[in-house]
Amino acid sequence: MGIRKVFIVGSGLMGSGIAQVCAQAGIEVILYDIDREALDRALKNIEWSVNKFIEKGKVKEDRATIIGRIRTVSDFSEAGGVDLLIEAVFEDLELKREVFQRADEAAGPETLIASNTSAISITELASVTNRSDKVLGLHFFSPVPMMQAVEVIKGLATTDETAIRGKDFVLQIGKEPIMVNRDVAGFVINRINFPSTMEAMRLVEQGIASVEDIDKGLRLASGRKMGIFETGDMVGLDITYGAMMAMYQETGDPRWYPPMILRRKVKAGQLGRKTGRGWYEYNEDGARKDS
Numbered sequence: 299m300g301i302r303k304v305f306i307v308g309s310g311l312m313g314s315g316i317a318q319v320c321a322q323a324g325i326e327v328i329l330y331d332i333d334r335e336a337l338d339r340a341l342k343n344i345e346w347s348v349n350k351f352i353e354k355g356k357v358k359e360d361r362a363t364i365i366g367r368i369r370t371v372s373d374f375s376e377a378g379g380v381d382l383l384i385e386a387v388f389e390d391l392e393l394k395r396e397v398f399q400r401a402d403e404a405a406g407p408e409t410l411i412a413s414n415t416s417a418i419s420i421t422e423l424a425s426v427t428n429r430s431d432k433v434l435g436l437h438f439f440s441p442v443p444m445m446q447a448v449e450v451i452k453g454l455a456t457t458d459e460t461a462i463r464g465k466d467f468v469l470q471i472g473k474e475p476i477m478v479n480r481d482v483a484g485f486v487i488n489r490i491n492f493p494s495t496m497e498a499m500r501l502v503e504q505g506i507a508s509v510e511d512i513d514k515g516l517r518l519a520s521g522r523k524m525g526i527f528e529t530g531d532m533v534g535l536d537i538t539y540g541a542m543m544a545m546y547q548e549t550g551d552p553r554w555y556p557p558m559i560l561r562r563k564v565k566a567g568q569l570g571r572k573t574g575r576g577w578y579e580y581n582e583d584g585a586r587k588d589s
């Protein structure tokens with residue numbers, strides 16, 4: 299039996315995307331956030347994105363049916379009775395530990411609890427619950443409705459059965475599971491991508507090449523749809539910073555320490571599209587100022 303009902307904690311970029319793909323797959327979604335405005339924004343973004351899928355003929359159901367599967371709530375107690383709870387709050391260990399404790403208390407004993415963390419240890423998050431066997435990582439990529447891969451990550455105590463249920467859920471929502479057998483810092487995809495992301499930032503920091511030229515080069519020479527900095531602005535510089543810091547703190551390996559230019563930009567509040575300025579600048583309507 300597949301997943302029928304899911305509770306998502308955090309309705310930002312990732313939580314809203316996950317809610318959308320679940321609803322499009324026929325799953326009932328309860329979307330929770332501490333910020334009411336974030337929930338309203340999430341619903342608007344989901345409606346816009348679902349419309350795009352319908353226009354392109356990629357989704358057969360009508361918008362009202364899909365959106366009707368999503369209920370926004372400001373109360374954690376509604377997590378009882380769901381098959382799967384997915385945490386997608388800010389990349390902050392203390393916050394996630396708190397959310398995992400509350401999730402464990404609120405959800406039924408059979409509910410799987412997953413984190414969408416980019417780099418925080420699943421084992422550590424599982425340790426604050428009384429069900430570490432049923433805790434796993436489900437690492438989606440941004441933008442969630444478009445990106446097909448989802449890493450399914452086992453913590454030390456995650457059972458094979460939980461990992462298989464995670465994998466089946468990914469297939470159920472029409473995505474492709476990438477199985478990660480141990481929750482090493484950064485899992486697999488970020489561990490491969492971050493070294494080049496950091497090198498690109500250092501090249502900019504040292505004045506060797508511009509943000510624009512590096513992105514252009516990567517698009518034209520490496521066949522990427524988006525350059526590193528374009529992707530970085532969409533993801534959020536704070537999210538990338540949080541993930542690199544988590545990897546650094548977990549391993550003590552200086553190669554994961556975020557480059558200075560990234561640390562400075564995060565301190566300055568230049569977080570990417572969401573603040574109107576990151577590696578590039580954006581107008582009110584979200585369009586790039588230089589395009």
Ligand SMILES: NC(=O)c1ccc[n+]([C@@H]2O[C@H](COP(=O)([O-])OP(=O)(O)OC[C@H]3O[C@@H](n4cnc5c(N)ncnc54)[C@H](O)[C@@H]3O)[C@@H](O)[C@H]2O)c1
Pocket residue numbers: 307308309310311312313330331332333336386387388389390393397414415416417437438439440532533534537540541
């Ligand atoms: N942005 C990406 O491309 C990306 C990719 C993969 C994984 N992730 C991971 O997904 C997670 C979320 O990232 P995001 O980009 O969606 O962040 P975001 O900043 O867009 O959204 C985070 C949301 O969490 C909410 N929140 C904060 N504390 C909360 C709490 N206690 N209870 C409920 N909601 C709370 C905030 O109000 C906000 O709406 C992070 O762990 C991040 O590392 C992000």
